[in-house]
Amino acid sequence: MITAAVPVLTSTTNRHIRAVSALIKKRAEREKENAFVIEGLRMLREAPAERMCELYVTEAFYAALSPEDRRRIDALACERFTVTEEVMRRLSDTVHPQGVLGVVSMKKCDPAGLFDAGKAVPLLLVLENLQDPGNLGTILRAGEGAGVTGVLLAGDTADPYNPKVVRGTMGAIFRVPFLRFADIGEAAVLLKKRGIRTYAADLSGTKNYDACDYRDAVAFFIGNEGAGLSEEARRVADERILIPMAGAVESLNAGIAAAVLTFEAARQRRG
Numbered sequence: 001m002i003t004a005a006v007p008v009l010t011s012t013t014n015r016h017i018r019a020v021s022a023l024i025k026k027r028a029e030r031e032k033e034n035a036f037v038i039e040g041l042r043m044l045r046e047a048p049a050e051r052m053c054e055l056y057v058t059e060a061f062y063a064a065l066s067p068e069d070r071r072r073i074d075a076l077a078c079e080r081f082t083v084t085e086e087v088m089r090r091l092s093d094t095v096h097p098q099g100v101l102g103v104v105s106m107k108k109c110d111p112a113g114l115f116d117a118g119k120a121v122p123l124l125l126v127l128e129n130l131q132d133p134g135n136l137g138t139i140l141r142a143g144e145g146a147g148v149t150g151v152l153l154a155g156d157t158a159d160p161y162n163p164k165v166v167r168g169t170m171g172a173i174f175r176v177p178f179l180r181f182a183d184i185g186e187a188a189v190l191l192k193k194r195g196i197r198t199y200a201a202d203l204s205g206t207k208n209y210d211a212c213d214y215r216d217a218v219a220f221f222i223g224n225e226g227a228g229l230s231e232e233a234r235r236v237a238d239e240r241i242l243i244p245m246a247g248a249v250e251s252l253n254a255g256i257a258a259a260v261l262t263f264e265a266a267r268q269r270r271g
Helices: 015-025 027-035 040-044 061-062 067-075 087-092 112-116 133-146 162-171 183-192 231-236 254-270
Strands: 035-039 050-057 079-083 100-105 125-126 151-153 178-181 197-201 218-222 237-244
Touching: 015 027, 015 035, 015 050, 015 087, 015 100, 027 035, 035 040, 035 162, 040 067, 040 100, 050 061, 067 087, 079 087, 112 151, 112 178, 125 133, 125 254, 133 151, 133 162, 133 254, 151 183, 178 183, 183 197, 183 231, 197 231, 197 254, 218 254
Parallel strands: 050 079, 125 151, 125 218, 151 178, 197 218, 197 237
Antiparallel strands: 035 100, 050 100
16 A cells, blocks of 8 residues: 555646646646656656656555565655546546556757767767657657667657657657757758768658668658658758658658668668
């Protein structure tokens, strides 16, 4: 059982519950508070303990925890609250909530840190006006698997702290550094200053993606799901590359395209 010292919240009008609800629903609120919400046991395990600000659990969730997970929760130096099943259902952004929500502080990444990956050669993704939170979550998760050292979010790209993005990353949100840029041009200037060669994934590409050498520092430009890359992105990129398609398919989903490119770079680097 959760200790009696942990407050029990039974109303959705409670100020703490209203604040969490606002973080889940509003990007402006997340940016104002410099915090976002995680949900589920997997994300709770992945979240750095020092960045946990608040934790909300149901009695049933806590009772079903393994001794190891219970010790982790009990050791958290953050505010903890017990909530009723009804409050958790009202708060949750999922159809079947597991019974735990956490408020986590955002981690700021400076430009120098984005390009300093220790001994790793920079392998970057630049996302321009990517709108689908599911795509962004997939890209961060697959990017970590491919060894991506950072992600640049340009223009009107989805909020990486959107609950759907966070869930889709499966914890990569805590490990893959990313920075926002006003537009692709601003990001390209920084990349060129760092000596990073840029490749625009585009249907107008003049070379197949697997015909290029990605063993040195590179960045891939990935565009909007419907419109693709802007003319500016095509212009500032060092090279336009194409993922050849068989059958009647013209192009890939943005998340899949990003995975194809980054895993090709990873394959070359392993060789």
